[in-house]
Amino acid sequence: MHATICDLITDLVQNSIEADADEITLNVEETKTNLRIVIQDNGKGMSAATLAKAKDPFWSDGKHRHRKVGLGLPFLLQTAEMTGGSAEIESEEGRGTSVTLNLDPAHVDLPMFGNFTSAAVSLMTYGFDGNLTIEHSRNNQAYSVSRNDLIDALGCLNDMQNMVLLKQFIESNEKELG
Numbered sequence: 001m002h003a004t005i006c007d008l009i010t011d012l013v014q015n016s017i018e019a020d021a022d023e024i025t026l027n028v029e030e031t032k033t034n035l036r037i038v039i040q041d042n043g044k045g046m047s048a049a050t051l052a053k054a055k056d057p058f059w060s061d062g063k064h065r066h067r068k069v070g071l072g073l074p075f076l077l078q079t080a081e082m083t084g085g086s087a088e089i090e091s092e093e094g095r096g097t098s099v100t101l102n103l104d105p106a107h108v109d110l111p112m113f114g115n116f117t118s119a120a121v122s123l124m125t126y127g128f129d130g131n132l133t134i135e136h137s138r139n140n141q142a143y144s145v146s147r148n149d150l151i152d153a154l155g156c157l158n159d160m161q162n163m164v165l166l167k168q169f170i171e172s173n174e175k176e177l178g
């Protein structure tokens with residue numbers, strides 16, 4: 001399996017959605033020397049004991065009984081470890097979770113970055129009743145897009161035409177990052 005950084009990001013945001021968050025922020029900051037990814041949510045959070053179990057690749061809270069696919073928190077920790085980066089998970093029960101990943105973009109073992117536009121489009125069009133803000137910066141350029149603003153502007157995000165517009169919108173923002 002060749003999971004990308006974008007697959008990892010998607011899984012982490014998915015975790016926030018599954019934790020019943022209704023306010024999620026994904027921040028991706030790229031510089032020449034650092035790739036920083038921060039995902040913050042106001043979901044159900046984890047106790048210290050749950051967090052310790054969650055780092056175990058063979059544990060899942062009942063969703064998949066027998067397996068882990070190697071994504072999620074174990075993949076996060078493994079990616080950081082393999083590439084000399086750092087991963088930090090802060091969580092408080094009833095308040096939310098924040099995951100911070102700092103990676104060396106030049107490390108040979110870093111997974112491919114993947115397609116950020118398609119990851120962003122699928123996250124934005126995923127049916128959940130909350131707001132998701134995506135902030136992406138590269139060197140001195142940045143953009144930010146929020147699900148609430150998109151719904152205000154376009155209406156339903158699951159509509160085919162609106163998905164095409166959304167893809168074009170994110171793609172043009174991505175191009176401007178250079």
Ligand SMILES: Nc1ncnc2c1ncn2[C@@H]1O[C@H](COP(=O)(O)OP(=O)(O)OP(=O)(O)O)[C@@H](O)[C@H]1O
Pocket residue numbers: 011015016019041043044045046054055059060061062063064068069070071072073074096097
């Ligand atoms: N943002 C979060 N808020 C609350 N709990 C979380 C969060 N992220 C992870 N967890 C807890 O950690 C567990 C492990 O997460 P992980 O993503 O590794 O696996 P999973 O979501 O159970 O399965 P998979 O990602 O393979 O579908 C989750 O089942 C959940 O209990």
Ligand SMILES: [Mg+2]
Pocket residue numbers: 011012014015071072073
């Ligand atoms: Mg998960």
